[in-house]
Amino acid sequence: MDDLVQFLRDRLVEDQREAAAASPGPWHVDAEADEVLAVDDIVVAEGFALSGRQLRATTRHIARHDPARVLREVEAKRQLIDWVLRWPMRPAPPSSVDGVLERLALPYSDHPDYQDTWRP
Secondary structure: OHHHHHHHHHHHHHHHHHHHHOOOOOOEEEOOOOEEEOOOOOEEEEOOOOOHHHHHHHHHHHHHOOHHHHHHHHHHHHHHHHHHHOHHHOOOOHHHHHHHHHHHHHHHOOOOOOOHHHOO
């Protein structure tokens, strides 16, 4: 499981780096202009190529996953990994630890370093 833990930590570093480099959040949707704006009202995304319903859903999705939220998620996942890795000191079966880590890796299953043996 050491490889899986390192894989997860590496992906979180990447997520944090990308989020920190983006316009700061929170982001919000300007429905009249069909744009997603950063906290400083800089346009982050425009939905010009999407249909009405698709546009609204996509802009809401983009705004919902702004860099501030991504950074909070990265920190929460790091804490969860550390917490789970302390489980062997408690009365928890090792398969429980593996299962949690495997599920945390699922969002990254399209990454070239992801190993199919980690799939729950």
